[in-house]
Amino acid sequence: xxxxxxxxxxxxxxxxxxxxxxxxVAAYPITPQTEIIQLFTGYVVDGRVDTELIRVESEHSAMSxxxxxxxxxxxxMTATSSQGLALMWExxxxxxxxxxxxxxxxxxxxxxxxxxxxxxxxxxxGARDAGWVQLFSSNVQEAYDTMIQAVRVAEQACLPVMVMTxxxxxxxxxxxxLLYPDDQVRAFIGPYRPGYALLDVDHPITVGPLDFHxxxxxHKRSQAAAITDAAGVIDQVAREFExxxxxxxxxxxxxxxxxxxxxxxxxxxxxxxAEEAVDAARSRGIAAGLLKLRVFRPFPLPQIVxxxxxxxxxxxxxxxxxxxxxxxxxxVEIKAALYGLAERPTVIDYVYGLGGREITVEDLVEVCxxxxxxxxxxxxGEPVRYLGVREEGAIHEPENARREA
Amino acid sequence: MNLKTLAEKPERLTGGHRACAGCSAPVVxxxxxxxxxxxxxxxxATSCLEVVTTIFPFTAWKVPYIHCxxxxxxxxxxxxxxxxxxxxKRGELDRDIRFVAFGGDGxxxxxxxxxxxxxxxxxxxxxxxxxxxxxxxxxxxxxxxATPRGAQxxxxxxxxxxxxxxERRKNLTDCVIAHHIPYVAQAVPTLWKxxxxxxxxxxxxxxxxxxxxxxxxxxxxGFDPSLTMEIARLAVETCFWPLYEVVDGRYRLTxxxxxxxxxxxxxxxxxxxxxxxTDANQPLLDQLQAEVDQEWEGLLRQCEDSKEVVE
Numbered sequence: 001x002x003x004x005x006x007x008x009x010x011x012x013x014x015x016x017x018x019x020x021x022x023x024x025v026a027a028y029p030i031t032p033q034t035e036i037i038q039l040f041t042g043y044v045v046d047g048r049v050d051t052e053l054i055r056v057e058s059e060h061s062a063m064s065x066x067x068x069x070x071x072x073x074x075x076x077m078t079a080t081s082s083q084g085l086a087l088m089w090e091x092x093x094x095x096x097x098x099x100x101x102x103x104x105x106x107x108x109x110x111x112x113x114x115x116x117x118x119x120x121x122x123x124x125x126g127a128r129d130a131g132w133v134q135l136f137s138s139n140v141q142e143a144y145d146t147m148i149q150a151v152r153v154a155e156q157a158c159l160p161v162m163v164m165t166x167x168x169x170x171x172x173x174x175x176x177x178l179l180y181p182d183d184q185v186r187a188f189i190g191p192y193r194p195g196y197a198l199l200d201v202d203h204p205i206t207v208g209p210l211d212f213h214x215x216x217x218x219h220k221r222s223q224a225a226a227i228t229d230a231a232g233v234i235d236q237v238a239r240e241f242e243x244x245x246x247x248x249x250x251x252x253x254x255x256x257x258x259x260x261x262x263x264x265x266x267x268x269x270x271x272x273x274a275e276e277a278v279d280a281a282r283s284r285g286i287a288a289g290l291l292k293l294r295v296f297r298p299f300p301l302p303q304i305v306x307x308x309x310x311x312x313x314x315x316x317x318x319x320x321x322x323x324x325x326x327x328x329x330x331x332v333e334i335k336a337a338l339y340g341l342a343e344r345p346t347v348i349d350y351v352y353g354l355g356g357r358e359i360t361v362e363d364l365v366e367v368c369x370x371x372x373x374x375x376x377x378x379x380x381g382e383p384v385r386y387l388g389v390r391e392e393g394a395i396h397e398p399e400n401a402r403r404e405a
Numbered sequence: 406m407n408l409k410t411l412a413e414k415p416e417r418l419t420g421g422h423r424a425c426a427g428c429s430a431p432v433v434x435x436x437x438x439x440x441x442x443x444x445x446x447x448x449x450a451t452s453c454l455e456v457v458t459t460i461f462p463f464t465a466w467k468v469p470y471i472h473c474x475x476x477x478x479x480x481x482x483x484x485x486x487x488x489x490x491x492x493x494k495r496g497e498l499d500r501d502i503r504f505v506a507f508g509g510d511g512x513x514x515x516x517x518x519x520x521x522x523x524x525x526x527x528x529x530x531x532x533x534x535x536x537x538x539x540x541x542x543x544x545x546x547x548x549x550x551a552t553p554r555g556a557q558x559x560x561x562x563x564x565x566x567x568x569x570x571x572e573r574r575k576n577l578t579d580c581v582i583a584h585h586i587p588y589v590a591q592a593v594p595t596l597w598k599x600x601x602x603x604x605x606x607x608x609x610x611x612x613x614x615x616x617x618x619x620x621x622x623x624x625x626x627g628f629d630p631s632l633t634m635e636i637a638r639l640a641v642e643t644c645f646w647p648l649y650e651v652v653d654g655r656y657r658l659t660x661x662x663x664x665x666x667x668x669x670x671x672x673x674x675x676x677x678x679x680x681x682x683t684d685a686n687q688p689l690l691d692q693l694q695a696e697v698d699q700e701w702e703g704l705l706r707q708c709e710d711s712k713e714v715v716e
Contacts (some may be wrong), residue, residue: 023491026484052491054483057523061480064473064520068448068484071471074491076484094473198469198485199492201444201502208472209459 003179009143009170012177013079013105013163014039016147018049019185022103023074023192026054026065030084031117032167033107037079059084063091063102070100071207073197075151078102081167082109085123089130092160096131097223098207101154101161104132105147108268108319109167110355118356119167121267122320124296125329131223133161133230134297138271140175142294145247148180151189152237157230158195166269168356180245188244231298251300253292254307256282260289262371263311263345265304265334267293270317270352270359277364281372288368293330304337312375314338314345315367319353327351327384346380352387363388406440406598414439415467422465423457427623427630429637430454431465432594433536434507438468440601441608443503446489448482450512451475453543454536476516479524479533482506486529503608504531510551511541514577525584525613532607532614535577538622546625550575553645555686555693556677558625563680568689573696581615582651588614590650590659593637599648599659606650619646627676636674643671644701649708656707668697 007015014036017025025044027037043049054069056062062078070076080088085106095102106124110116124134133153137143143165150161165171196205211219234251242248255275257263262281266274271292281288291307293300308314316335318328326332331349338344350367353359367387374380417438424431430453438445446469449455455472458465473481482504492498508517513535521533540558541547548561554573557563561570582589588610592600600618607614621628621636628636640646641660645668648660669690672678681690 023495024484024487026487050491050495052487052494054487054527056480056483057519057526060477061483061520061523064477064480065484065487067473068471068481068486069488069491070484072446072485072488072492074488076488090474091477198446198471199489199498199500199502201446201469201500204467204469206459206464206466206470209461209464210456211461215461 001181004176005179006174007140007177008172008174009137009140009165010035010107010172011039012140012144012179013147013165014043015179016144017077018043019182020075020077020148020151020189021049021186022051022077024052024054024066024069024076025078026056026062026069026076027078028056028059028062028080028084030059030081032109032171033079033081033084033105035171036105036107059087060091063088063095066102067091067095067098067100070095070102071098072199073194075192076102077104079105079107081107082111082123085127086111089127092127092130092132094208095160097219099158099223099226101158103147103150103154103161103163106162106164107167107171108164116355117167119169120319120354120356124162124164125320125322127162128297128329131159131227132297133157133159133227133234134164134295135161136164136267136294136296137170138269138292140170140177143170144177144179145241145245145249148185148188149237149241149249152240153230153234155192156237157226157233159226159230164268169269184244188241227298231295231300234295249294250303251295252303252307253294255290255292257289257291257307257311259287261287261312261375262368263289263291263308263314264317264364264367265291265293265308265314265330266317267296267330268319270319273359273361274317274364276361277368280361280365281368284365286368286372299333299337301337304334305341308338308345309341311345313371314347315371316347316349318349318351321351321354331384346374347383348374348380349384350387351384357388359388406601411439417467418458419465419467423460424453425623425630427633428453429538429594429620429622429633430536431458433534433618433620436594436597436601437505437534437604440604441503441505442605443501443608444468445503445505446471446485448472448478448485448504448506450478450506450508450517452507452509452512454507454509456543475512477520478506478508478512478517479521482531483524483527483529486531506531506533508533508535509543510535510537510539511549514550514575522584525581525586525615528612530612532604532616535615535617536620537617538620538625539574540622540625542622542625551577553693554696555681555689557680558677568681568686569677576700578617584613585654586613586615587611587653588650590616591646591648592616592618593641593646593648594618594620595634595638596641596648596660603650603659606652625677628674632674636671639666639671639674642666643668643697645671645697647701647704649704655711656704657711658704658708668694
C-alpha cells in the first residue's frame with residue numbers, strides 16, 4: 001500500500017536509500033546534506049538495511065571509496081553538498097570515466113567564499129562537465145521518485161547520477177509525499193548485476209590504466225556517446241516508473257507554455273514559485289509560461305527547443321553565476337540551444353537567489369512583465385540581469401584604483 | 406618459504422612492463438604477490454608502478470587491479486574491501502580474498518596521508534605497501550616528505566646556498582604505528598624472506614597492516630642499475646632503515662646488523678648525496694649521522710620495552 005505522509009526532502013531521500021538498500025554507502029557530513037546520512041546511519045545500526053556504511057574522513061575519500069566499491073561490483077550510494085562536492089571534483093570525473101553507476105544525492109548549497117550554507121546551484125553547476133547524469137528535483141515528491149529512478153538510470157546507462165534538491169528549501173521543508181511499498185521499489189530497481197567486477201577474481205580486470213594519445217580519445221568518445229544515450233535511458237526508466245507508480249517524469253516539463261509569448265526557464269524549487277508567478281502574470285494579461293528543467297545532463301536540447309521555439313522572450317533563471325563575464329551556465333546553454341532557430345526568442349539571463357537569497361512570486365511576475373515589454377517589441381536591454389541584489393554598494397572600483405584617485 | 410616453492414608459484418605480475426632497469430618497485434610488487442596465499446585485489450596510487458605496469462591496452466597485472474588517483478588509494482581499496490564484506494554478508498560472494506594497496510612515498514607520506522590515515526582508523530582489513538623511493542620520481546625526481554635531509558632533487562638542488570634538501574624526512578612508519586593498527590613493519594626487497602614473511606603477517610592480520618619498503622631508484626638516487634639490492638641492504642646495515650615490525654603495539658627488530666656501518670657509506674654510493682662530501686658540509690654530515698643514531702636508539706629502546714630484542 002502506498003502511504004501519504006508529510007516529510008522533508010532529506011527524509012524522503014534517506015527513505016529511498018533505505019528501500020533501495022544499497023550494498024555500500026560511503027559518506028561524510030556536510031550541511032545541509034548531513035541529515036540524509038544521519039537518518040540512513042540509523043537504518044544501518046538498527047538493521048533495517050544490509051548496507052555496509054563507510055564513515056570516511058572526507059568527501060574526496062567518500063567518492064574514492066564509492067569508486068572502489070562500485071568497481072568491486074556493488075550498488076553504491078552517497079550524498080553531499082557544496083564544498084563536499086567541490087572536494088570530490090577530481091574523482092567525480094574518474095567515477096564517470098570508469099562508467100560506475102554510483103548514485104549521489106546532492107543537496108544544493110552555495111560554494112565558498114564567503115562561506116554560506118544556503119541554497120544556490122553553484123556546486124552542482126560546477127560539476128556539470130564531470131560526466132555525471134544530473135537530475136534536479138523541484139519538490140519532495142520529485143526528490144523521492146528521482147532517487148528511485150536514478151538507480152535504474154545509473155545501472156542501465158553505466159554512468160553515475162546526481163539527484164539534486166535545493167538546500168534548506170526542498171531538503172528541510174516538509175510536504176505531503178506519496179511513499180511506495182518497499183517490495184514495489186525493490187522490484188522496480190531489481191538486483192544489480194555488474195558487467196565487470198574486481199571481486200570476480202577468476203576474471204581479473206585492470207581498472208583505470210594509463211591511457212595515452214593512442215586510446216584516450218576513443219575512450220572519451222565512447223563516454224560522450226554514453227551520456228548522449230543516457231537521455232533515452234532516462235526516458236525509458238521514466239516510462240517504466242509511470243507504469244509502476246503512476247507518475248510520468250520528463251526531461252523538461254512545460255507549464256502553460258504552449259500558448260505563451262514569454263517563458264521562464266527554471267530549475268529546482270523555484271519552479272513551484274514560477275508556476276504561481278505564471279498564473280499571476282496571466283491574470284494580469286501576460287501570456288506567460290514555464291519550462292521546468294529536470295534533466296540538466298545530458299542536456300535535453302530537442303525538448304528545450306521544442307518548448308521555447310514559439311515564445312518571443314525567455315527568462316533563464318540561473319541560481320549560480322558562471323563568473324564568465326556573461327551570466328550563469330544555464331543561460332549560456334539555453335542561448336546556445338536556441339541558436340539554430342531561424343527566429344529565436346530573445347533570451348535574458350537572470351542570475352538570482354545566490355547564497356539562499358529569497359525569490360518570491362512577485363519577483364517572477366516582474367520578470368514576466370519585463371519579458372512582456374521585450375516581446376512587445378521594446379529593446380531587449382541588458383542580456384544578463386541580477387535579480388534581487390542590492391546593486392548599490394555591490395559594485396566597486398578596484399581598491400587600488402580608488403586609493404590612487 | 407623457500408626459493409624452490411616460490412619459483413613454482415604462478416607469476417602474478419608479468420615481465421614486459423616498462424620499469425627502468427634496476428627499478429625496485431616491480432620487485433617489491435612481485436614479492437608481495439608471491440607471498441600472498443589468497444586471491445588478492447590490488448589498488449595502486451598514481452606512481453611509477455602504476456604508470457609502467459598498465460599502459461593501455463596492456464597490463465602486467467594478472468590479479469584484479471584498480472588505479473583511481475594519486476592521493477586516494479587507501480580510500481579506494483577501503484571501498485573495495487567494504488564491497489567484499491557487503492557481498493559476503495548477503496551471501497552474494499563466498500571467496501576468501503585479500504586486499505593490497507601500493508603507493509609510492511609521494512602518494513603515501515604526502516598527498517595520500519589523509520586517505521591512508523582515514524582507512525587505517527576505520528579498520529579495513531587490507532595491507533598497504535608504501536614503496537618508498539624517497540621522492541617524486543615519476544614526475545622527474547622532486548623532493549617529498551620522505552626525501553632525506555641533504556639529498557639533491559630537482560626541487561631541492563644543491564646550490565651555492567643550500568646543500569640539497571634542508572629539512573629532515575618524516576618518519577611515516579612512526580605515524581602509522583600511532584594509529585594502533587594490528588601490524589606495521591619496515592622492509593627492503595633485498596632481504597626477501599624477511600619482507601615476504603611480513604607480507605604474510607600483514608595479510609593475516611585481523612585489520613589494517615602497513616609495510617614501508619625502502620625501494621631504491623636508480624635514476625633519482627644516481628647509482629648503477631646493478632646495485633639496487635646492495636643499496637637497499639646498505640640502508641639496513643647503516644641502521645638508516647631498520648627492519649622491524651610492530652604487532653599489536655609490540656616492537657620487534659627482525660634483523661640486527663652485525664656491525665653498524667657509518668651512514669656515510671650508504672650516501673657515498675649515490676649521486677644525490679655527492680655534493681655533501683666537503684669539509685664545509687662536515688657539520689651537516691655529523692648531523693645526519695646523529696639523526697640516524699637517534700632514531701635507531703629510539704627503536705632499540707622500544708624493542709627492549711617490548712622485551713623483543715633481536716635473536
